Amino acid sequence: MAHNSRERPRFGTGWLPYALVAPQLLITVVFFLWPAGEALWQSTSTQDAFGLSSEFVGLANFTALWGDPLYLASFRTTMIFSTLVTVCGLVISLLLAAMADRVTRGKRTYQTLLIWPYAVAPAIAAVLWAFLFNPSIGLITYGLAKFGIEWNHALNGGQAMFLVVLASIWKQISYNFLFFYAGLQAIPRSLVEAAAIDGAGPIRRFFGLVLPLISPTTFFLLVVNLVYSFFDTFPVIDAATGGGPGQSTMTLIYKIYSEGFKGLDLGSSAAQSVVLMVIVIVLTVVQFRFIERKVQYA
Amino acid sequence: MKQPSLRTFALAGAGAALALGMSTSALAATEIQFWHSMESALGDRVNQIAADFNASQSDYKIVPIYKGNYEQGLAAGIAAFRAGNAPAILQVYEVGTATMIQARKAVKPVWQVMKDAGEPFDEKAFVPTIAGYYADSKTNHLVSMPFNSSTPVLYYNKDAFKKAGLDPNTPPKTWADVKHDAEKLKASGMSCGFTMGWQSWTQLENYSAWHGLPFATKNNGFDGPDAKLSFNGPQQVKHIQFLADMAKAGTFTYVGRKDEVTSKFYSGDCGIAMTTSGALANIAKYAKFSYGVGMMPYDADVKGAPQNAIIGGASLWVLAGKSATEYKGVAKFLNYLASPAVAAKWHQDTGYLPVTKAAYELTEKQGFYTKNPGADTAIKQMLNKDPLPFTRGLRLGNMPQIRTVIDEELEGVWSGKQTPKAALDKAVQRGDDLLARFAKQGS
Numbered sequence: 084m085a086h087n088s089r090e091r092p093r094f095g096t097g098w099l100p101y102a103l104v105a106p107q108l109l110i111t112v113v114f115f116l117w118p119a120g121e122a123l124w125q126s127t128s129t130q131d132a133f134g135l136s137s138e139f140v141g142l143a144n145f146t147a148l149w150g151d152p153l154y155l156a157s158f159r160t161t162m163i164f165s166t167l168v169t170v171c172g173l174v175i176s177l178l179l180a181a182m183a184d185r186v187t188r189g190k191r192t193y194q195t196l197l198i199w200p201y202a203v204a205p206a207i208a209a210v211l212w213a214f215l216f217n218p219s220i221g222l223i224t225y226g227l228a229k230f231g232i233e234w235n236h237a238l239n240g241g242q243a244m245f246l247v248v249l250a251s252i253w254k255q256i257s258y259n260f261l262f263f264y265a266g267l268q269a270i271p272r273s274l275v276e277a278a279a280i281d282g283a284g285p286i287r288r289f290f291g292l293v294l295p296l297i298s299p300t301t302f303f304l305l306v307v308n309l310v311y312s313f314f315d316t317f318p319v320i321d322a323a324t325g326g327g328p329g330q331s332t333m334t335l336i337y338k339i340y341s342e343g344f345k346g347l348d349l350g351s352s353a354a355q356s357v358v359l360m361v362i363v364i365v366l367t368v369v370q371f372r373f374i375e376r377k378v379q380y381a
Numbered sequence: 382m383k384q385p386s387l388r389t390f391a392l393a394g395a396g397a398a399l400a401l402g403m404s405t406s407a408l409a410a411t412e413i414q415f416w417h418s419m420e421s422a423l424g425d426r427v428n429q430i431a432a433d434f435n436a437s438q439s440d441y442k443i444v445p446i447y448k449g450n451y452e453q454g455l456a457a458g459i460a461a462f463r464a465g466n467a468p469a470i471l472q473v474y475e476v477g478t479a480t481m482i483q484a485r486k487a488v489k490p491v492w493q494v495m496k497d498a499g500e501p502f503d504e505k506a507f508v509p510t511i512a513g514y515y516a517d518s519k520t521n522h523l524v525s526m527p528f529n530s531s532t533p534v535l536y537y538n539k540d541a542f543k544k545a546g547l548d549p550n551t552p553p554k555t556w557a558d559v560k561h562d563a564e565k566l567k568a569s570g571m572s573c574g575f576t577m578g579w580q581s582w583t584q585l586e587n588y589s590a591w592h593g594l595p596f597a598t599k600n601n602g603f604d605g606p607d608a609k610l611s612f613n614g615p616q617q618v619k620h621i622q623f624l625a626d627m628a629k630a631g632t633f634t635y636v637g638r639k640d641e642v643t644s645k646f647y648s649g650d651c652g653i654a655m656t657t658s659g660a661l662a663n664i665a666k667y668a669k670f671s672y673g674v675g676m677m678p679y680d681a682d683v684k685g686a687p688q689n690a691i692i693g694g695a696s697l698w699v700l701a702g703k704s705a706t707e708y709k710g711v712a713k714f715l716n717y718l719a720s721p722a723v724a725a726k727w728h729q730d731t732g733y734l735p736v737t738k739a740a741y742e743l744t745e746k747q748g749f750y751t752k753n754p755g756a757d758t759a760i761k762q763m764l765n766k767d768p769l770p771f772t773r774g775l776r777l778g779n780m781p782q783i784r785t786v787i788d789e790e791l792e793g794v795w796s797g798k799q800t801p802k803a804a805l806d807k808a809v810q811r812g813d814d815l816l817a818r819f820a821k822q823g824s
Contacts, residue, residue, distance in 0.1 A: 129818075129821055129822050130822060131480075131483060131484060131822045132459050132480050132483075132484065132822075133459055133462055133463065133484040133486075133487040134463050135484060135485075135486050135487060136822075138821075147818075153811075218636050218637075218641075219636060219641070219644060219645045219648060219650050220644065220648060235635075235636070237635060237636055237637040237638070237641065237792075238635050238792065238795055238796050239796065240796075325638065326785075326789075327638065327788060327789060327792055328789075328792035328796065329789045329790075329792045329793050329796075329798070330789055341785070342782070344452070344453075344456050345452045345456075345781055345782070345785075346779060346781060346782040346785075347455075347456070347459065347480060348779070348782070348818065348822070350822075351818075
C-alpha cells in the first residue's frame with residue numbers, strides 16, 4: 084500500500100507512549116488476562132464449593148463435557164439463539180434507524196423512545212417480557228388466547244426461545260439504533276440526491292448506496308452483537324425461562340452461569356468458559372479475516 | 382447578643398456529640414452478621430425478630446442482611462468465606478445441606494456452638510422429621526439450626542368445588558380423587574383443574590417419602606456420599622404416568638418449575654394446587670374466594686401410605702473462624718429463635734412449620750388452628766408416622782442441579798416428548814453422574 088508521506092508526530096522520549104497506554108494495559112491485565120488465566124487454571128481441577136480442597140485433574144473436565152450430549156446440544160441452541168438475536172436485531176434496528184432518518188418532525192421524540200430500552204437492565208427487560216407473556220396473567224397471553232393461540236412458555240420450547248430472543252433483541256435495539264442512525268446521518272445528502280436525480284428509487288438507493296456506505300458500522304455492530312448474544316444474555320434467560328423447558332433455551336453462557344453459580348461446580352464451569360472463550364476468539368478472527376474484506380472504509 | 386448564644390449552642394452540640402460517642406463506644410455490642418434469603422414480608426419478619434432480640438439484651442447486635450434468593454445467598458456466603466469475610470450466620474436452603482456438611486472446615490456445627498458457649502440446648506425439643514434433615518448422620522447432633530421448613534400441601538378452591546357439584550369440605554384425599562375432582566372442575570368450565578409446583582420436591586422427593594419409598598440408596602444419602610438415585614422405581618413411574626395422562630386429558634396444567642402455581646391458584650385459574658405450605662400467607666392475602674387446605678394425596682393401593690412428609694425450606698448455618706464472643710452471641714440468638722414464643726409466632730405469621738414441638742403446642746393452645754383451618758396440615762403430615770430411615774429427608778450432593786435435571790426431564794413428559802419411564806431413567810442416570818462428581822470434589 085502506498086503510504087501517505089505526511090510526517091507522523093513523534094515523541095521525544097521512549098517511555099512516554101508506554102506510560103500513556105499503561106492504564107489501559109493494567110486494566111486489560113487485571114480484568115481480562117488474569118481472570119482468563121484463572122479460568123484456565125480452574126478448568127484443570129476439581130474443588131469443593133468453599134475452595135477448601137482442590138485437586139489437579141488435567142483435562143478430565145473437558146473430556147466430561149464432550150461425553151455429555153446435552154452440552155453438545157447447547158451448542159446448537161446457542162447457534163440458533165445468537166443467529167436470531169444478531170440478524171433480527173440488526174435488521175430491525177437498521178429499519179428503525181432508516182425510518183427515523185427520514186422523519187423530519189418530532190425527531191427527538193423518536194430518538195428518545197428508541198434509545199430508552201438501553202437504560203433497562205437485562206434482567207428487568209426479561210422480567211417485563213415474561214410478565215407480558217405470563218401463561219396465567221400475561222396481557223399478551225390474554226390477547227393471543229382471543230386468537231386461539233395457547234401461550235405457555237413453561238412447556239413449549241419454541242415459545243420459550245421466541246421469548247428470550249425477543250427480550251434480548253429489544254434490549255440491544257437501542258445500541259444498534261444509535262450507531263446505525265449516526266452512520267446514516269454521516270452520509271452526505273448530496274450523494275443520495277445525485278443518485279435520486281439519476282433515477283434510483285428509494286430501495287435501489289438504500290441497497291446500492293446507503294448500505295455499502297454504512298458497512299463499517301454494520302460490521303462493527305455484527306461483532307458487538309454476536310459477542311452480546313454469546314456473553315451478555317444470561318440474565319435474560321435466567322429471569323425469563325431458567326434455561327427451560329427441558330434445555331430448550333440452555334445456551335452455553337447460561338450453562339456456565341447455572342453450573343458455576345447455582346451448582347457451585349467451578350471446575351466444569353471453568354472448562355466451559357474456556358471453550359466459550361475459544362469459540363468467540365475463533366468467531367471474531369473469522370469475521371475479521373473474511374467478512375471485513377467486504378467492508379469499505381471510506 | 383447573638384454571638385454568645387450561637388457559641389453556646391455549638392459548645393453544647395459538641396459536648397453532646399462527645400457524650401454520645403463515648404456512650405456508644407462504652408456500650409458497643411458485638412455485631413453479628415446474619416445473611417438470609419427472606420424476601421419482602423418474610424424479610425420484615427426476620428428484621429423484626431432481630432430487632433426484638435437486640436432490644437432484649439445489650440451485649441450482641443444481630444444484623445440481618447438480605448442476600449438474594451437461596452441460590453444467590455449461598456453463592457454470596459461462599460464467595461465471602463473464600464475472601465475471608467464470611468457472615469457468622471448464613472441461611473442455606475435444604476438442598477444445600479450436603480454442600481455445607483462437606484465443607485467441614487468452613488462450618489461450625491450448631492450443637493458445638495451451643496456446647497462451647499455453654500448455652501442450654503435441647504435437641505430433642507425439635508420436631509424429629511425436621512431435625513433429622515439437619516442432623517449429623519453419625520452422632521445425631523444438629524449441624525445447622527432448623528428455621529423455616531415447609532412441606533407440600535394441597536390447596537383447593539371451595540367456591541369452584543361448589544360450582545362443580547363437589548363437596549367444598551372434602552379435599553381430594555387420594556390421587557384418584559384428584560383426577561376425579563379435576564375432571565369435574567374442568568367440566569364446570571374451569572380452564573385448569575389441577576396444577577403443582579416444585580415438581581421434583583412435590584412429585585418425586587415427597588411422593589417417595591409419603592409412600593414409604595426410597596429416593597436414593599444409602600438411606601437417601603444419609604449413610605454416605607456414594608449413594609445412587611432410585612426414584613425411577615415402578616411406583617414413581619406409575620405416578621408420573623398418571624400425571625402425564627392427566628396432562629394429556631387437560632386436567633393437569635403445568636405452569637412452571639417454581640412457585641408459579643401460587644398465583645395460578647389465588648387468581649382463580651386452577652381449582653386444585655399442590656405446592657409449599659409456605660404459600661399460605663400469599664394465598665390468604667390475595668385469594669378472593671374461600672379455599673381449603675388438604676394433605677398431600679396418596680395412592681391408596683400402596684401399602685402403608687401415607688407415611689410422612691419431608692421438608693423443604695432452609696436452615697441456619699454457623700460459619701467458622703469467628704471469635705468466642707461472637708459465637709456466644711450466635712448461640713444466644715439461635716436459642717432465642719427456638720424459644721416457643723418466637724418459633725410459634727414465626728410459624729403463624731409465615732405458614733412455615735413450627736420447628737419445635739413446644740411451638741406447635743403453644744400455637745394450638747392459642748387457638749390459632751381453630752381460627753385458621755388448614756394451618757396445621759403441614760405439621761400433621763410431618764408427624765403422621767415416625768420416619769423410616771429413608772424418609773428423614775435427603776442428604777445428596779449437587780442436589781440443586783439434580784432438581785434441575787428432574788425439571789428438564791419431566792418437562793419432556795408433560796409436553797409429550799418422552800415416556801415417564803425414559804424420563805426418570807435419564808434423570809437418575811444424569812443425577813448419578815452429578816452425585817459422583819460431588820463425591821470426587823470433596824475428597
